[in-house]
Amino acid sequence: LVVRSPEAFREKQGIDARVLQKVSEIDLRQKQVQGEDLKTGKTWKEPFDQLLIATGAASIRPPIPGIDAKGVYELNTLQSGIEVRRAMDEKNPRHIVIIGGGYIGLEMAENFIHRGIGVTIVEKTPQVMNTLDPDMAALLIKPLEEAGVKLYLNESLKAFEITAGEVREVMTDRRILPADLVLLGLGVRPNSALAQMAGIPLGKTGGIRVNDRMKTEVKGVWAAGNCAESFHLVSHRPFYVALGTVANKQGRVAGINIAGGRAVFPGVVGTAMVKVFSLEVARTGLQEKEILELGLPFVTAKIDAYTRARYYPGTGPLTVKILAEKGTGRLLGGQIVGKEGAGKRIDTLAAALHAGLIVEDLINLDLGYSPPFSAVWDPVQIAARQAAGQV
Amino acid sequence: LVVRSPEAFREKQGIDARVLQKVSEIDLRQKQVQGEDLKTGKTWKEPFDQLLIATGAASIRPPIPGIDAKGVYELNTLQSGIEVRRAMDEKNPRHIVIIGGGYIGLEMAENFIHRGIGVTIVEKTPQVMNTLDPDMAALLIKPLEEAGVKLYLNESLKAFEITAGEVREVMTDRRILPADLVLLGLGVRPNSALAQMAGIPLGKTGGIRVNDRMKTEVKGVWAAGNCAESFHLVSHRPFYVALGTVANKQGRVAGINIAGGRAVFPGVVGTAMVKVFSLEVARTGLQEKEILELGLPFVTAKIDAYTRARYYPGTGPLTVKILAEKGTGRLLGGQIVGKEGAGKRIDTLAAALHAGLIVEDLINLDLGYSPPFSAVWDPVQIAARQAAGQV
Numbered sequence: 001l002v003v004r005s006p007e008a009f010r011e012k013q014g015i016d017a018r019v020l021q022k023v024s025e026i027d028l029r030q031k032q033v034q035g036e037d038l039k040t041g042k043t044w045k046e047p048f049d050q051l052l053i054a055t056g057a058a059s060i061r062p063p064i065p066g067i068d069a070k071g072v073y074e075l076n077t078l079q080s081g082i083e084v085r086r087a088m089d090e091k092n093p094r095h096i097v098i099i100g101g102g103y104i105g106l107e108m109a110e111n112f113i114h115r116g117i118g119v120t121i122v123e124k125t126p127q128v129m130n131t132l133d134p135d136m137a138a139l140l141i142k143p144l145e146e147a148g149v150k151l152y153l154n155e156s157l158k159a160f161e162i163t164a165g166e167v168r169e170v171m172t173d174r175r176i177l178p179a180d181l182v183l184l185g186l187g188v189r190p191n192s193a194l195a196q197m198a199g200i201p202l203g204k205t206g207g208i209r210v211n212d213r214m215k216t217e218v219k220g221v222w223a224a225g226n227c228a229e230s231f232h233l234v235s236h237r238p239f240y241v242a243l244g245t246v247a248n249k250q251g252r253v254a255g256i257n258i259a260g261g262r263a264v265f266p267g268v269v270g271t272a273m274v275k276v277f278s279l280e281v282a283r284t285g286l287q288e289k290e291i292l293e294l295g296l297p298f299v300t301a302k303i304d305a306y307t308r309a310r311y312y313p314g315t316g317p318l319t320v321k322i323l324a325e326k327g328t329g330r331l332l333g334g335q336i337v338g339k340e341g342a343g344k345r346i347d348t349l350a351a352a353l354h355a356g357l358i359v360e361d362l363i364n365l366d367l368g369y370s371p372p373f374s375a376v377w378d379p380v381q382i383a384a385r386q387a388a389g390q391v
Numbered sequence: 392l393v394v395r396s397p398e399a400f401r402e403k404q405g406i407d408a409r410v411l412q413k414v415s416e417i418d419l420r421q422k423q424v425q426g427e428d429l430k431t432g433k434t435w436k437e438p439f440d441q442l443l444i445a446t447g448a449a450s451i452r453p454p455i456p457g458i459d460a461k462g463v464y465e466l467n468t469l470q471s472g473i474e475v476r477r478a479m480d481e482k483n484p485r486h487i488v489i490i491g492g493g494y495i496g497l498e499m500a501e502n503f504i505h506r507g508i509g510v511t512i513v514e515k516t517p518q519v520m521n522t523l524d525p526d527m528a529a530l531l532i533k534p535l536e537e538a539g540v541k542l543y544l545n546e547s548l549k550a551f552e553i554t555a556g557e558v559r560e561v562m563t564d565r566r567i568l569p570a571d572l573v574l575l576g577l578g579v580r581p582n583s584a585l586a587q588m589a590g591i592p593l594g595k596t597g598g599i600r601v602n603d604r605m606k607t608e609v610k611g612v613w614a615a616g617n618c619a620e621s622f623h624l625v626s627h628r629p630f631y632v633a634l635g636t637v638a639n640k641q642g643r644v645a646g647i648n649i650a651g652g653r654a655v656f657p658g659v660v661g662t663a664m665v666k667v668f669s670l671e672v673a674r675t676g677l678q679e680k681e682i683l684e685l686g687l688p689f690v691t692a693k694i695d696a697y698t699r700a701r702y703y704p705g706t707g708p709l710t711v712k713i714l715a716e717k718g719t720g721r722l723l724g725g726q727i728v729g730k731e732g733a734g735k736r737i738d739t740l741a742a743a744l745h746a747g748l749i750v751e752d753l754i755n756l757d758l759g760y761s762p763p764f765s766a767v768w769d770p771v772q773i774a775a776r777q778a779a780g781q782v
Binding site for chain 1: 623756
């Protein structure tokens, strides 16, 4: 445990937090869990009245030859981060290949480049950041390449070449890349197998199905965090997202309810942010492909503006894209790529999605203005104005 | 005209924009305006079908002896800004006294200090920034003093000492201050006298009374911008605020409606921002004294947090205060003071006020998170959590 030690849990809160214990089974009939002490090897059983499953998520590791060799890392836990850092310090790698151009891949690319190491990203789809629409993701290509990142899009990982137990090369469907360190950034999936084995229903997303109080479909059993599903407040469908923000909110709600209180977690709108070198990237709501899947008619508006007043020192360009339902004008989503100060504007759109606002409402929002912070019309409102003209 | 010249209006938009014309009377019975060409001195009359009054605001100038002397400036128009700058360049003042500790006073103090000149602010109330609660405004005192600004609170301007037509000293009710340049930052009032003389009703705020389409109570007459009232969406009362954001929105709505379209400007929530040296200051909704006036029961929550993840380079402290209605939990207002990245978080609260959210909703907003931009719980949510515990 990192943020709070088992001792602090015990002394400050009267919570018996046991670490290095692996739970192997949940027995719903007898209302007990079975596990093993990883230090002593002893097995144990523990009865419960209420059970919270918070098993988190695991990195996706495709069954590719050599994936378990030395030199192939993932980044999902603090421990895995420590291991990557140790490899950087001790092995002094010269060629790093990152598999996957998502959040983790791009963030790690930046940090590897800062340490002066050549980085290649292999991404099987035609774009980085698949949570952005292609036109917005395209804004990241030039900055990434200018920073020294080599990008191979539309290219699939096939195998790793291993010598003496260590990775040496990455083979894609198009080329062979030298690699003395490989980082897997292929996303995560919910760690829900333990729950599933016990007979606790999962959703189609693979996450544990919960209601808005974080209760599973089994009496007395709750789930929260990256092992559980969320509800998407824009698509009105179950949704899986593995983010600390969502996990924290779910944990709070589960805790209040388990302790006899009453709290609800209505769901998410799909907000996410990442820093990619000097660019801030943010998205919320539904992107084009999600809206197409739902079959909703929609309009898009995309504008270029500035993070501060155009004439103010330190101002920088940003691009805002807004998606709205045709006919009603209901905001469906938004994406922002731009310089310092751009990204957190996504919060205005996220709040608007929670509230079910239409783009005309966005135009009239009384947002903060002063030349060091914004133009008179905030960029999200300029985009909303353009969208309103098409709705 | 600054942003667009009369020629551009004529050529690009077919609008006959006449400058240096002073309107002396609006004749509602004959549906015409009378005016004077300020260059030729010729008077003229112009009939109208629809009339838009957009006369803006004027600086408040109390009838104090010497206020019209050389060396006493205000800052309300571009021209007045040019005059202050010229005085700085030509007179090279050594002692500047600013009357009023509001937005203009504080922004100008910063700029004078940057030019290496001693600045004294005289403010008659016990605090700077009267749009903040006293406890939040107090956060600005130390940074202002450390930057070299001398602050005299609870002190009233009595007179100016004039020698050879130029200001030399400022006399308050407590002391005499040397001054070779005085800046008045006493706020503005709506320029609504012309409308009032014509019989167009004003509101209690002194602004021209308009409906949500920006129509006055006289058929065919509209008003927009700093001469007009707004409606406050939290207090549900008429409200006067002289800000470019509001003026722009009102102008857009008035224009659409006059041209035969249909648009509404529902109102404002009282958002405002200012940079005070390295601090970002923002407020929205109602402050304590406004809530007390309305007689609403309320709770306050005030928290200290960070602009980015606590451990992230460039993170800085910020303070967020939230006010919510006791019982219902309805958000009533918020105030933020903090380092770079703090201020624009006010937009989340502004959007929440527009949507009528309760603090529990705020806790569950899916706001943007990544360590360069925020902690897992955005500071406005930490404040909301504290408020929710008291509601």
